[in-house]
Amino acid sequence: MKKIILITIPLLLSIAIFAQKGTDLIISEYVEGWSTNKAIELYNPTDIAIDLSQYRLTRYSNGSTPPIANAQWYVILSGTIMPYQTRVFVLDKRDPLATGQDAPIWDALKARADTFVCPLYNDSYALYFNGDDAVALEKLDDSFIDIFGKIGEDPGTAWTDTDPYNTGMGKELSKDHTLVRKASINKGVIAPIDKFNILAEWDSLPANTFTSLGWHEFSASPDSNAKPVFDATSYNFNAKIDDASGTSVGTVSATDPNGDPMSYFITTGNSFDPFTINKVTGEISIAKSEELYWRDYTLGIDVSDGTSPVSMVIGVTVEGGFVSGIESISNKVDIIPNPVENGTFRINSSREISSLEIYNLTGKRIMSLHNKDVNNFMLVQLSGVNTGMYVIKLTFSDDSVLARKILVR
Secondary structure (H helix, E strand, O other): OHHHHHHHHHHHHHHHHHHHOOOOOEEEEEEEOOOOOEEEEEEOOOOOOEEHHHEEEEEEHHHOOOOOOOHHHEEEOOOEEOOOOEEEEEEOOOOOOOOHHHOOOOHHHHOOOOEEEOOOOOOOOOOOOOOOOEEEEEEOOOOEEEEEOOOOOOOOOOOEOOOOOOOOOOOEOOOOEEEEEOOOOOOOOOOOOOOOOHHHOEEEEEOOOOOOOOOOOOOOOOOOOOOOEEOOOOOEEEEEOOOOOOOEEEEOOEEOOOOOOOEEEEEEOOOOOOEEEOOOOOEEEEOOHHHOOOOEEEEEEEEEOOOOOEEEEEEEEEEOOOOOOOOEOOEOEEEEOOOEOOOEEEEEEOOOEEEEEEEEOOOOEEEEEEOOOOOOEEEEEOOOOOOEEEEEEEEEOOOOEEEEEEEEO
């Protein structure tokens, strides 16, 4: 009898461990943000790569039910998801000049995308969901793989946290929220449900939270799936105030013990600071040079192979990009009057002036002017400028540069 027990216990344990792993994809994150900030993340909880060409995302709007007769309500997917990896599908709204239902997504969400989908509403409605729409991951044979929401039910504006979850009572959860699948969930919802209790399988985060996209914590992920390790213990980079957008600041790098593909993200600072990071290479660049300040930036950088990320805090020092220069008989500049009393002053120079920029003492550019006639004189009218000290950067026709200070009263 003892021998039988010793043989069967390991067998039962192996079955239990296997049961914790998934057998197909799941929806691991649902982003219903402001305006067009919409995204769906898929996760592969299995130990095999999954080809997405046989899958689609379908939107069931305002209580609609299958079958979906109009192909505009779904989008057929593409790509491959490796074992214990994610893929992020983001609504394709990247035109910075667009408005209305085509308003651009936030840069922080754009940086997390693996695939942009549904650029034109009339071609596909799939990712234009609101808080009252169910979203399903389906096979092309119409079988359900996973469902967010309750198909056939219109909860009003959103499903809530109060039973029966569809009456508007309680806190709205499926509108203006990011919802992350709990780490214990290993399979999707494939059959009709009585009630959609979001908090049973999802963790709720505030609207426009994107830092959990691109990786997923899964309790049955194998221990052998070691996390990446940064190649250095600290990184510090320098940039200049007049560096152009796209200028490389430096590169952070990490090594993955398993050789898995990695993704780099800026987790703090990128909503406010003018930097971006190459998701694949880790190269940090200036995104918006006009928003550079003369100061020290602290950026949080994450690297992930699809599981919980590893974090690194780096520093970027932005310095003045030009020198004061030395005035001489051949390089004479007069600013009249200085201090500036009524917002108007003129510049006389012994050389032709091509442009002028004015910065406050934090390094923020507040004015930029071109001298149309490219002559030795400029008349400047300040508007909406507070009293205080400012720096003028003069660029001459020979591309030389001179900095001078002015006091505005």
